[in-house]
Amino acid sequence: MKTWLITGCSSGFGQRLALAAAHRGDQVIATARNGKTIEEMAEPFGGRMITLPLDVTDAAAAKAAVEKAVETFGGFDVLVNNAGYGLFGAIEEGTPEEYRPMFEVNVFGLIETTRAALPILRRSGGTIVNMSSGAGIAGSGGAGYYNAAKFAVEGISEALAGELKPFGIRVLIVEPGPFRTDFLGRSITMAANEMPEYAASSRKDYRETNNGHQAGDPDKAIAVILRAVDADDVPLHLPLGPIAHSIAERKLASFRRDIDAWRDITIATDFDQP
Ligand SMILES: NC(=O)c1ccc[n+]([C@@H]2O[C@H](COP(=O)([O-])OP(=O)(O)OC[C@H]3O[C@@H](n4cnc5c(N)ncnc54)[C@H](OP(=O)(O)O)[C@@H]3O)[C@@H](O)[C@H]2O)c1
Numbered sequence: 001m002k003t004w005l006i007t008g009c010s011s012g013f014g015q016r017l018a019l020a021a022a023h024r025g026d027q028v029i030a031t032a033r034n035g036k037t038i039e040e041m042a043e044p045f046g047g048r049m050i051t052l053p054l055d056v057t058d059a060a061a062a063k064a065a066v067e068k069a070v071e072t073f074g075g076f077d078v079l080v081n082n083a084g085y086g087l088f089g090a091i092e093e094g095t096p097e098e099y100r101p102m103f104e105v106n107v108f109g110l111i112e113t114t115r116a117a118l119p120i121l122r123r124s125g126g127t128i129v130n131m132s133s134g135a136g137i138a139g140s141g142g143a144g145y146y147n148a149a150k151f152a153v154e155g156i157s158e159a160l161a162g163e164l165k166p167f168g169i170r171v172l173i174v175e176p177g178p179f180r181t182d183f184l185g186r187s188i189t190m191a192a193n194e195m196p197e198y199a200a201s202s203r204k205d206y207r208e209t210n211n212g213h214q215a216g217d218p219d220k221a222i223a224v225i226l227r228a229v230d231a232d233d234v235p236l237h238l239p240l241g242p243i244a245h246s247i248a249e250r251k252l253a254s255f256r257r258d259i260d261a262w263r264d265i266t267i268a269t270d271f272d273q274p
Pocket residue numbers: 007008009010011012013014032033034054055056057082083084085086105109131132133134175176177178179180181182183184186187214
């Protein structure tokens with residue numbers, strides 16, 4: 001039996017993962033920015049699930065959630081940094097008032113929650129699941145700020161994987177393509193300063209056309225995440241869905257092309273040997 005601490009459980013992946021883990025008999029600390037939105041979620045599970053308020057931008061709340069988890073279940077062995085939202089718009093269109101709060105949630109919130117959880121996880125070992133995105137694998141016009149935040153998640157996760165290996169903690173970076181959650185609806189902020197110059201890279205039509213019609217089934221995604229967390233050999237990267245998979249393939253191929261094409265020139269940069 002595993003014990004999960006999950007952020008962003010009011011909807012989407014977080015809610016489904018909390019319910020799926022509890023249904024299979026695990027213990028769950030489900031958290032949400034507004035704790036009231038998830039209060040009833042725990043009722044069917046007796047004492048196996050508790051719900052707590054946790055706005056991931058509040059480091060003190062992360063510490064309090066960890067303390068409550070220890071008090072209730074003696075600790076936890078899976079941390080899921082799931083809370084997040086997207087900001088769409090060209091880099092020139094975005095403003096600090098728009099992009100800084102997005103980094104506060106997607107990057108600094110993940111860091112603070114992880115820092116609060118590590119003293120517990122280092123004792124027990126376990127798994128950290130960080131929700132990145134296909135947007136964390138490759139950048140694309142109109143999503144640069146979201147790309148930057150999810151690239152940060154990838155870098156932090158890869159570093160953690162090395163740092164935490166001696167403690168028996170594995171790191172799983174989940175990189176979903178489009179899945180039918182609230183993400184393209186209420187979890188996207190569009191840069192307000194829309195510039196006609198960037199019409200070609202605008203994500204406005206993409207969002208309107210795809211919201212509610214994403215091909216990805218979030219329940220199937222959760223089944224894959226559970227399987228990966230349970231695996232003896234947890235993968236570091238888990239692109240989820242065919243679109244994320246092809247983003248990863250394209251990224252690997254273009255990276256390969258670039259490093260091969262410039263190899264002889266770029267490796268000839270050390271000081272000349274005497
Ligand atoms: N669905 C996709 O297509 C997709 C693809 C790639 C990556 N992702 C990633 O998957 C994760 C979950 O998204 P989702 O698809 O499940 O979308 P969702 O249904 O909109 O869920 C997003 C969740 O994040 C929470 N959240 C936002 N800011 C928060 C904060 N400051 N503190 C705590 N919780 C906060 C939201 O809570 P509130 O109810 O309080 O707003 C909500 O529970 C995100 O990290 C997202 O970037 C999703």
